[in-house]
Amino acid sequence: MIKTVKKAISNIVLLVLYRALRVLSQHDSRVRNEFEALPEGFTVALRINPSEGEIRMAKVNGRLKRIGKRDDYDVLITFKGIDAAFKVLTGQMGVARAYAEHRFTLKGDIGVTMGLVRMIDIAEAYLFPRIMTKRILRSVPYKEKSTLTIYRKVFIGV
Amino acid sequence: MSMYIPSYFEFVNSAKLLAGDYALENITEEMSLLGSSRPFLLSDKGLEKVGSVKTLLDIFSKSGLKVSGVFTDIPLDSSILKVNEIASLYRKANADGIIALGGGSVIDTAKGLRMLISQGGKDILKYAGAEVLPRGMNVPFTVIPTTSGTGSEATGVAVIKDEEKEVKLEFISSYLLPDVAVLDTRMLESMPPRITAITGLDALTHAIEAYSSMQRNPVSQAYAIAAMRLIIEYLPIAIKEPHNKKARLAMANAAYIAGASFSNSMVGIVHAIGHSVGAVSGVPHGEAMSILLVPSMKYNVNEAREEYSDILLYIAGDVYASTPNENRAEKAIEVLSAFVDQIRTMAPVRKTLSEAGVKKEDFQKIANRAINDGALIVNPRAADRDDVLRILSEAF
Ligand SMILES: [Fe+2]
Numbered sequence: 402m403i404k405t406v407k408k409a410i411s412n413i414v415l416l417v418l419y420r421a422l423r424v425l426s427q428h429d430s431r432v433r434n435e436f437e438a439l440p441e442g443f444t445v446a447l448r449i450n451p452s453e454g455e456i457r458m459a460k461v462n463g464r465l466k467r468i469g470k471r472d473d474y475d476v477l478i479t480f481k482g483i484d485a486a487f488k489v490l491t492g493q494m495g496v497a498r499a500y501a502e503h504r505f506t507l508k509g510d511i512g513v514t515m516g517l518v519r520m521i522d523i524a525e526a527y528l529f530p531r532i533m534t535k536r537i538l539r540s541v542p543y544k545e546k547s548t549l550t551i552y553r554k555v556f557i558g559v
Numbered sequence: 560m561s562m563y564i565p566s567y568f569e570f571v572n573s574a575k576l577l578a579g580d581y582a583l584e585n586i587t588e589e590m591s592l593l594g595s596s597r598p599f600l601l602s603d604k605g606l607e608k609v610g611s612v613k614t615l616l617d618i619f620s621k622s623g624l625k626v627s628g629v630f631t632d633i634p635l636d637s638s639i640l641k642v643n644e645i646a647s648l649y650r651k652a653n654a655d656g657i658i659a660l661g662g663g664s665v666i667d668t669a670k671g672l673r674m675l676i677s678q679g680g681k682d683i684l685k686y687a688g689a690e691v692l693p694r695g696m697n698v699p700f701t702v703i704p705t706t707s708g709t710g711s712e713a714t715g716v717a718v719i720k721d722e723e724k725e726v727k728l729e730f731i732s733s734y735l736l737p738d739v740a741v742l743d744t745r746m747l748e749s750m751p752p753r754i755t756a757i758t759g760l761d762a763l764t765h766a767i768e769a770y771s772s773m774q775r776n777p778v779s780q781a782y783a784i785a786a787m788r789l790i791i792e793y794l795p796i797a798i799k800e801p802h803n804k805k806a807r808l809a810m811a812n813a814a815y816i817a818g819a820s821f822s823n824s825m826v827g828i829v830h831a832i833g834h835s836v837g838a839v840s841g842v843p844h845g846e847a848m849s850i851l852l853v854p855s856m857k858y859n860v861n862e863a864r865e866e867y868s869d870i871l872l873y874i875a876g877d878v879y880a881s882t883p884n885e886n887r888a889e890k891a892i893e894v895l896s897a898f899v900d901q902i903r904t905m906a907p908v909r910k911t912l913s914e915a916g917v918k919k920e921d922f923q924k925i926a927n928r929a930i931n932d933g934a935l936i937v938n939p940r941a942a943d944r945d946d947v948l949r950i951l952s953e954a955f
Contacts, residue, residue, distance in 0.1 A: 473685070496936075497773060497936050497937055498773065500689075500774075500936055500937065501565070501568075501772075501773045501774035501824075501825075501937050502565070502566070502567045502568065502569075503567075503569050503690065506688070506689060506690040506691050507688040507689040507690070507691070508685070508686075508687070508688040508691045509687060509688050510687060510688075510726060510728060510729075511687075511688060511689070511728075511729045511731075511933040512726070512729075512931040512932065512933070513931070514688075514933075515930065515931045515932070515933065515935065515936065516931060518936070519930075538941070539862070539939075539940060539941035540940075540941040
């Protein structure tokens with residue numbers, strides 16, 4: 402696949418992932434618990450090097466919001482390149498495998514990041530078909546809400 | 560048993576190893592080649608008391624090495640305040656390199672000091688995480704371990720406490736590896752049997768978890784195999800005969816090799832829970848490993864079946880040959896369980912979490928910590944709070 406296509410898709414998925422996390426941090430009890438454990442003002446960015454894409458978010462007034470560029474984030478996950486990022490973002494590679502393969506660097510508290518990874522795992526269970534998540538996650542989290550409900554909220558917003 | 564080839568892996572073990580007779584005498588030459596003639600020595604009060612610091616300084620002066628300063632007031636947990644304090648002494652002494660003599664606490668503190676000096680004294684907390692620390696300036700760094708367990712002399716990992724935020728931050732970077740690791744039995748003989756036992760079982764746990772982790776690769780597995788073989792053969796001897804140089808050196812080698820292995824393929828759930836049991840209930844690290852190893856392996860057995868079967872071959876070749884393939888993983892756990900029991904008959908190592916002082920009412924706290932431990936990320940089987948609680952109950 403050509404790089405520009407990978408880049409375009411990866412950026413769409415980054416956005417979808419953010420929206421899924423925002424929805425799930427209200428509608429899925431496990432994601433909500435993880436989210437509530439984060440301090441107010443907590444910032445996290447997912448970046449794809451070299452400048453292939455980035456999504457930045459923060460906990461603002463108890464809700465997940467997108468934020469503008471900052472000098473520093475509490476947690477910054479940077480994929481070293483678009484190819485592995487694309488695999489992770491399209492459900493072909495789990496976060497644990499990506500970590501094992503050194504596909505990204507992580508700046509910040511590793512303990513806090515473990516909670517973020519659990520949130521992303523749950524989001525993937527909703528976003529990707531089980532046939533894919535079964536392959537990339539060591540155990541697939543169950544879905545508290547129907548996929549359709551979550552899809553509707555993520556993509557349509559109601 | 561076919562060997563596992565990951566689709567991609569990395570491996571780094573850049574520390575030069577000096578292991579065996581007159582290793583300490585060769586430090587002068589190594590530091591000089593690295594550009595250090597005025598190294599700063601870090602150690603701890605205990606080692607000062609038993610005379611290890613003096614022995615080392617005597618060897619240094621005979622081999623023409625002058626240290627520019629000695630610091631031994633090292634806390635159990637290395638912290639950013641302590642690192643800053645030592646850094647100002649380091650600068651005042653006009654030092655040009657670091658030598659660490661000690662166990663995990665001294666080595667972690669030395670890694671923090673090296674990080675700070677090599678980054679020009681800037682805030683090092685921003686390098687917390689994985690693979691974000693740049694190399695920085697050359698600060699020659701030699702580590703002499705005084706226990707045979709943590710393997711910290713061969714790992715690119717350091718844990719440093721941030722007092723302000725009251726968190727322990729983990730740093731993972733190949734630039735945390737020392738330039739030289741020195742294994743010399745003269746610095747190891749003072750270890751009492753209990754410390755020999757629990758640090759040795761820590762090293763064994765490193766080898767087993769590294770061999771079976773999601774991040775395993777042919778190089779890290781080769782290291783893990785060597786470590787397991789050495790430990791199974793020599794740990795009982797090192798406990799029984801504290802002055803047996805061959806056994807002491809074998810265990811020092813094993814701890815180093817296991818350290819290099821897990822630095823490249825990580826540890827797993829034994830460590831995730833063990834760190835938490837240590838932090839919440841104060842169980843010494845190696846003892847926590849010895850208690851949690853078997854219940855954790857039982858938890859992992861289906862996901863790590865092939866790796867555990869291999870392990871049986873390396874720790875008990877005759878048993879491997881006489882055990883049908885489908886039973887080998889369970890048999891490996893049995894053999895390891897018997898080995899840990901054997902060690903317990905030779906040195907005071909507690910058998911259960913309750914004996915080690917863990918309280919049932921702390922289980923939730925321990926489990927909440929364990930699931931946030933980075934060691935869990937590449938454990939062969941995923942684990943949530945309830946899984947950790949079940950393992951804790953079994954080990955209680
Ligand atoms: Fe350990």
